[in-house]
Amino acid sequence: MPVLEVSSLSKIYEGKISTRALQGVSFRMERGEFVGVMGPSGSGKTTLLNVIATIDEPTSGKVMIEGRDPHRMSDDAAALFRRRELGFIFQQFNLLDTLTIEENIVLPLTLDGTPVREMESKAAAIAQRLGISELLNKYTYEVSGGEMQKTAIARAMIHRPSLILADEPTGNLDSKSSREVMEAFSSMNQEEQATIFMVTHDAVAASYCHRVIFIKDGKFYNEIYRGSNRQAFFQKIIDMLSLLGGDIHDLSTIRL
Numbered sequence: 001m002p003v004l005e006v007s008s009l010s011k012i013y014e015g016k017i018s019t020r021a022l023q024g025v026s027f028r029m030e031r032g033e034f035v036g037v038m039g040p041s042g043s044g045k046t047t048l049l050n051v052i053a054t055i056d057e058p059t060s061g062k063v064m065i066e067g068r069d070p071h072r073m074s075d076d077a078a079a080l081f082r083r084r085e086l087g088f089i090f091q092q093f094n095l096l097d098t099l100t101i102e103e104n105i106v107l108p109l110t111l112d113g114t115p116v117r118e119m120e121s122k123a124a125a126i127a128q129r130l131g132i133s134e135l136l137n138k139y140t141y142e143v144s145g146g147e148m149q150k151t152a153i154a155r156a157m158i159h160r161p162s163l164i165l166a167d168e169p170t171g172n173l174d175s176k177s178s179r180e181v182m183e184a185f186s187s188m189n190q191e192e193q194a195t196i197f198m199v200t201h202d203a204v205a206a207s208y209c210h211r212v213i214f215i216k217d218g219k220f221y222n223e224i225y226r227g228s229n230r231q232a233f234f235q236k237i238i239d240m241l242s243l244l245g246g247d248i249h250d251l252s253t254i255r256l
């Protein structure tokens with residue numbers, strides 16, 4: 001069974017002028033896959049992520065996560081499903097600055113009433129994997145952007161959700177921190193079999209994925225697979241982006 005199955009997904013934003021943000025998008029993700037989504041500005045990437053995240057409702061089509069359709073659940077059941085089955089990582093990190101790094105990391109476990117000892121040992125284990133063990137007692141304003149994003153990764157993964165959704169996770173980072181964060185994603189993907197869906201404009205970040213899906217004007221355009229060579233994959237991504245056209249911003253933000 002795929003972890004994520006998106007079938008004929010369409011989204012129309014109704015208004016004075018209605019916008020077709022997604023049109024018949026279908027794809028699936030298997031357990032342990034790391035998939036990137038790229039496309040020009042306004043092509044529907046965030047809409048796709050929000051519909052998968054159940055933050056937004058589709059106009060038609062279906063999203064199945066672990067064989068269940070969260071859009072058909074009651075609000076309470078969907079909220080619980082989101083908390084248990086999904087992990088979120090954002091461009092702005094979204095950490096709480098009144099909490100320590102450790103308290104931020106264990107937040108999903110706190111909400112689930114996990115005993116303190118268990119939370120501490122899980123936090124220590126995941127922090128070690130991500131190389132942030134020394135930071136656990138610090139506050140967010142005492143650590144770098146890359147360290148904040150690693151903290152966000154730890155928080156998103158500590159409860160071992162079925163699917164991690166990342167929205168421009170390197171968008172606020174310099175190139176060195178971006179690479180460190182992508183290495184962290186990669187190792188969590190390989191060692192923990194974490195299934196990761198990531199929207200990005202950053203071709204270097206995308207080159208860490210197994211597969212990159214390109215969308216244009218709300219439609220599936222193409223997908224490419226990495227194979228063994230990340231450098232060659234990076235070049236293929238750049239070629240596909242120039243074929244796609246769109247906003248020049250997409251190519252100007254490429255950090256080599």
Ligand SMILES: Nc1ncnc2c1ncn2[C@@H]1O[C@H](COP(=O)(O)OP(=O)(O)OP(=O)(O)O)[C@@H](O)[C@H]1O
Nearest residue numbers: 013019020021039040041042043044045046047048
């Ligand atoms: N809440 C909304 N109401 C109306 N239209 C919207 C809304 N959100 C997005 N859109 C429109 O839907 C289309 C897709 O937007 P979306 O934000 O998904 O694109 P994107 O690929 O994520 O863009 P970017 O790379 O600039 O973040 C755009 O035309 C956008 O203007």
